[in-house]
Amino acid sequence: MDRAGFASDPGRARGRLVPEEESSFRSCFQRDRDRIIHASAFRRLKHKTQVFVEHEGDSYRTRLTHSIEVAQVARTIAGALGLNPELTEAVALAHDLGHTPFGHTGEDALHALMGPYGGFDHNAQAIRIVTKLERHYAEFDGCNLTWECLEGIAKHNGPVVGNLPWALAECNGAFDLELHTHASAEAQVAALSDDIAYNNHDLLDGLRANLFTDEEIRQLPIVGTCYADVDKKYPDLDPYRRRHEALRRVFGVMVSDVIDTSHARIAASDAQSVEDIRHLGHPVIQFSDQLWAQLKEIRSFLFTQMYRAPSVMQVRAEVSAVVRDLFPIYLNDPKQMPAHWHSDIEAANTETALARIVSDYIAGMTDRFALQDHKRLAGG
Structure with missing residues (x-):
């Protein structure tokens, strides 16, 4: 379809x-997307926690499968x-690149450890x-992404004001x-697509983990109506197909609502350009x-029944300890890090600079690597 006037124009x-010289067959935003897909950090998302730690089961979402689902919805x-x-797809694929091992649990632990050195923020x-x-x-x-892609990654959740995370302040000082x-409407779409994806797939992963039942989530808004629609159309459907049919309808309800609501909001705004979108307030x-x-x-419901379920909380406590143990080991003996990190270590002339290198290293670990390194260095 034709692009709207308020769309980002490559x-x-x-x-x-x-x-850089432009490609003769790819737009600049296509190149951004491709560079993100080929990034080492993107591949490592395959073994990083979404909710369940990577080794807990092959069927649960990881940060990689989540990012792919977000990109599909966003596109x-x-x-x-x-x-x-x-551009929408590039921002969606990149939005979780900064996550630590063990998801938000690992981020919370690393942020606390980095408190004296400027903290840690996955965005x-x-x-x-x-x-x-x-x-x-x-x-x-880095990947030398376009300004528009960097903008989308930095502020897809809205303007960033006040005390900036140091990593973002560093980039913003070089490239305002x-x-x-x-952000652009494309980045805003990526943000809402994140909500759509995890609200849907966390219900499915929670069911797979037996943290709640189909009948329990039938009491929820949207979900109950979708189950009823499936039962009416397919009264004898087996439970597994019934579940998937219902939850894909939940997906559809959310996507349709965003499209209809956003169409109306854009029309009401009278925005004619991407700059108009940025400055609407x-x-x-x-x-x-x-x-x-x-x-x-x-x-x-998901917070109480899934994210704070006793079994999940037990694993959270265990993996938090892994991050808390590894950080001082590397800070006190940074040469434990691989050789290709040593030039950065030698250039660090303050404890803060060294701590940020250690933070970079730990944040880049997969779940399994962090567990293996913890066993090697801390006997965990």
Whole structure:
């Protein structure tokens, strides 16, 4: 379909930190997406926790499968709204690159350890990865992404004001991302697609883990109606297919609501350009108020029944200890890190600089590598 006037135009992109000759057959946003897919940090998401630690089962989502699902949803919504699908997909694929091993549990532990050194934030770490830590290209560190892609990664959840995470402040000092404004509509789509994906797949993963039952989630808004629709159309469907049919309908309800609501909000805003979108002072990609209220009820259920389930909390405590044990070991003896980190270690002239290198290293670990290294170094 034709692109809307408020869509991000690759022909008008603001460029890259290191200028490059343009490709003859890929737009700049396509190249961003491709570089993210080929990044080492993206591959490592295969073995990083979404909710369940990677070794707990092969059927649960990991950060990689989650990111792919987010990108699929985001591209669908972008297409329906006339936005640029490649930029939307790039931001969606990159949004979790900065996650530590063990998901938010690992992030909480690392943030506490990094308290004296500026803290840790996974969104800012994603920026650090694509501007500094990926080191595959001859002419630059990172992936040298476009301004628009960096902007989307940095502020897809909204403007970033106040005390900036140090990793984001470092990037913003070199390439002003206008952090006080909202991001493009494409980045906003990526943010809402994240909500859609995890609200749906966490229900399925919780069912697989026997943390709750189909009948329990039938009491939830949206979900109950979808189960009833399936039961009416397929009265004798086996339980496994019934579950999937119902939850894919939940997916569809959320996607349709975002498309309809966002169409109306964009029309009401009278935005004619991507700059208009950035300076409206509010997001244009949103759920309806009614659906948002229903999703809050679903999220509350997942919080108590899944994210804070005793079995999940036990594993959270165990993996938090892994991060807490590893950090001082590397800080006190950084040469325990692989040889290709040693030049960075030698250049670190303060404890803060060294701590940030250790943080980079631990944040980049997969679940299994962190567990193996903990066993090797701490006897865990």
